[in-house]
Amino acid sequence: MRLSHKYSALLVLLAVVAVAPLFFPSSYYYRVASLVCVNGLAVIGIVILTGYAGQISLGHAGFAGIGAYACALAPVHLGLHPGAALVLGALVSAGLAFLVGRPILRLKGYYLGVASLGFGILVSMVLTNESAITGGPDGMQVADLGLRGWLAGIGLRLTTGQFWYFVNALAMLIGAWLALNLNERATGRALRALHGSETAAATVGIDVARAKLSAFVISAVYASVAGSLLALQNRLVTPDIAGYMHSIEMVTMAVLGGVGSVLGAIFGAAVLTLLPQVLTAFDQYEQIALGLIMMLVMIYLRQGIVPGLLALIRGRGT
Amino acid sequence: MSTETGRPLLVVEGLGIVFGGLRAVHDVGFALKPGEIVSIIGPNGAGKTTLFNMISGLYMPASGSVRLDGEVVTGMASHLLARRGLSRTFQNLQIFPAMSVLENVMSGFHLKEKGSLFADLLNWPTARSRTRAIEAAARALLARVGLERAAEREAGALSYGSLKRLEIARALALSPKVLLLDEPAAGCNATETEEIDRLIEEIAHEGTAILLVEHDMKMVMRISNHIVVLDHGEKIAEGDPATVSRDPRVIEAYLGVQQEGSHAGG
Ligand SMILES: Nc1ncnc2c1ncn2[C@@H]1O[C@H](COP(=O)(O)OP(=O)(O)OP(=O)(O)O)[C@@H](O)[C@H]1O
Ligand SMILES: [Mg+2]
Numbered sequence: 001m002r003l004s005h006k007y008s009a010l011l012v013l014l015a016v017v018a019v020a021p022l023f024f025p026s027s028y029y030y031r032v033a034s035l036v037c038v039n040g041l042a043v044i045g046i047v048i049l050t051g052y053a054g055q056i057s058l059g060h061a062g063f064a065g066i067g068a069y070a071c072a073l074a075p076v077h078l079g080l081h082p083g084a085a086l087v088l089g090a091l092v093s094a095g096l097a098f099l100v101g102r103p104i105l106r107l108k109g110y111y112l113g114v115a116s117l118g119f120g121i122l123v124s125m126v127l128t129n130e131s132a133i134t135g136g137p138d139g140m141q142v143a144d145l146g147l148r149g150w151l152a153g154i155g156l157r158l159t160t161g162q163f164w165y166f167v168n169a170l171a172m173l174i175g176a177w178l179a180l181n182l183n184e185r186a187t188g189r190a191l192r193a194l195h196g197s198e199t200a201a202a203t204v205g206i207d208v209a210r211a212k213l214s215a216f217v218i219s220a221v222y223a224s225v226a227g228s229l230l231a232l233q234n235r236l237v238t239p240d241i242a243g244y245m246h247s248i249e250m251v252t253m254a255v256l257g258g259v260g261s262v263l264g265a266i267f268g269a270a271v272l273t274l275l276p277q278v279l280t281a282f283d284q285y286e287q288i289a290l291g292l293i294m295m296l297v298m299i300y301l302r303q304g305i306v307p308g309l310l311a312l313i314r315g316r317g318t
Numbered sequence: 319m320s321t322e323t324g325r326p327l328l329v330v331e332g333l334g335i336v337f338g339g340l341r342a343v344h345d346v347g348f349a350l351k352p353g354e355i356v357s358i359i360g361p362n363g364a365g366k367t368t369l370f371n372m373i374s375g376l377y378m379p380a381s382g383s384v385r386l387d388g389e390v391v392t393g394m395a396s397h398l399l400a401r402r403g404l405s406r407t408f409q410n411l412q413i414f415p416a417m418s419v420l421e422n423v424m425s426g427f428h429l430k431e432k433g434s435l436f437a438d439l440l441n442w443p444t445a446r447s448r449t450r451a452i453e454a455a456a457r458a459l460l461a462r463v464g465l466e467r468a469a470e471r472e473a474g475a476l477s478y479g480s481l482k483r484l485e486i487a488r489a490l491a492l493s494p495k496v497l498l499l500d501e502p503a504a505g506c507n508a509t510e511t512e513e514i515d516r517l518i519e520e521i522a523h524e525g526t527a528i529l530l531v532e533h534d535m536k537m538v539m540r541i542s543n544h545i546v547v548l549d550h551g552e553k554i555a556e557g558d559p560a561t562v563s564r565d566p567r568v569i570e571a572y573l574g575v576q577q578e579g580s581h582a583g584g
Contacts, residue, residue, distance in 0.1 A: 189417075192421075196416055197414060200413065201414075202375075202400070203396050203489075204400060204425050204491070205492065206397055208397065
């Protein structure tokens with residue numbers, strides 16, 4: 001029996017997540033790997049929005065910011081458990097994406113890019129300037145999720161690094177599973193259809209505006225949850241999380257690894273999270289090396305590293 | 319004849335549109351009954367595709383009305399028309415090139431497959447079984463247009479003639495009451511044209527009303543119940559194939575050109 005594309009992708013992910021810790025010499029590696037996973041989660045949302053539906057957003061860090069600050073603020077002001085704050089953040093992000101997406105998704109290509117960039121900047125401005133609530137540029141402390149202590153109570157003792165690695169990896173796996181499910185069903189196919197031809201999509205009964213909006217809302221929830229997890233892990237948030245550099249980083253990760261593929265985008269997130277650590281060996285040339293690698297990948301593997309290499313291998317095979 | 323009875327499914331009245339001073343279509347009307355094949359003919363630039371675009375909700379008509387199965391649907395969005403049983407193909411091909419051939423046709427079943435977003439995200443059994451059912455139906459449609467062996471191929475890699483048939487299969491997936499075909503045989507070889515010809519008659523026989531734009535006059539004259547002739551956006555003649563082919567204005571505006579210049583492109 002042949003394994004479907006979906007389950008082979010999920011198995012690969014699961015295997016890598018399970019096996020990777022065997023090669024972690026220190027707790028620092030857990031910390032980096034947990035960052036890979038949280039970035040992986042965020043870029044799965046970009047796969048749905050950009051890879052499936054063909055819509056660009058340069059403002060998704062705005063939703064990561066909302067998720068992060070929800071975890072910082074809701075426990076203080078609303079007395080919510082940090083876990084519930086994550087859910088609240090996701091709901092707020094979804095609602096905001098619904099409101100913002102409606103007008104801006106009428107735009108296409110770089111017009112949409114600039115409009116979404118504007119949204120992201122707006123969120124980061126609010127977070128920076130409302131310092132009475134958000135602590136301004138210095139950011140604020142985030143309460144402890146408490147789950148690690150509870151696990152220790154039932155006999156499962158994990159270091160902070162280990163704990164966050166497994167939480168984020170689990171979130172990423174669930175995120176991948178949901179996105180791969182979507183891809184096989186009417187909703188995902190409709191997104192890929194309108195990516196190919198909006199005219200034809202409308203002709204077969206797809207409500208193009210609504211489909212784009214749902215992709216935008218779903219991807220906002222991914223970014224929001226990733227932002228929340230990052231804040232809970234760091235126990236600190238600053239407005240940088242909503243900054244446009246972070247938005248561009250998300251898109252770059254996805255495109256570099258392969259924005260049309262969940263596995264590819266996660267790989268891109270891994271590469272761009274790990275490379276700066278590896279390239280520190282190049283000292284002051286670190287940024288140059290990073291830029292060069294990105295350019296070369298785009299020139300020679302336009303679909304992204306994973307789909308590009310797969311196509312090369314298949315081309316050889318036949 | 320069954321085509322003579324029954325109330326019309328599609329009624330177009332006084333339809334018109336202007337593009338920057340150009341009256342691309344002006345005061346065009348006709349009616350289409352179940353099982354009937356009505357053809358729109360006319361030279362290049364006569365306004366045939368523009369007429370299709372107005373009926374299928376891509377262009378907002380400046381004047382006139384379109385009624386589908388008794389309901390006024392003038393200028394209604396395409397996806398809403400699809401729900402009401404109107405489906406079409408495109409002269410310049412509108413496929414989903416990155417999808418497999420099978421998925422292109424499965425997209426045509428969107429309205430039948432679509433459930434709740436959460437059922438799709440969570441892979442609920444109801445969503446799974448709907449996809450399985452429409453996949454089988456899509457394969458059957460591919461077999462019907464002779465593309466079953468290309469099912470798993472990427473659509474963008476298919477030949478022009480195959481893509482024409484793929485579009486028909488996708489349009490049929492909606493089980494349309496009214497089907498608009500814009501030059502379905504353009505760019506097809508003789509065998510393919512014959513197959514498409516046979517397919518169109520079959521579809522009409524099942525009760526679908528067909529509006530056809532086609533430059534292949536042999537095909538048009540053979541399968542049409544009624545022909546509307548457009549020139550410079552206006553209806554210059556109409557009637558059954560025999561009447562239309564004898565009309566002097568038609569011969570001058572269209573058929574004459576055909577005979578001298580052999581093929582009309584498009
Ligand atoms: N969107 C548009 N904007 C401006 N002019 C248009 C537009 N669409 C069509 N036209 C013009 O309207 C006229 C009718 O074009 P249309 O495509 O409907 O002709 P047609 O009968 O389908 O021709 P063909 O046989 O070549 O397909 C042409 O002069 C064309 O240039
Ligand atoms: Mg045309």
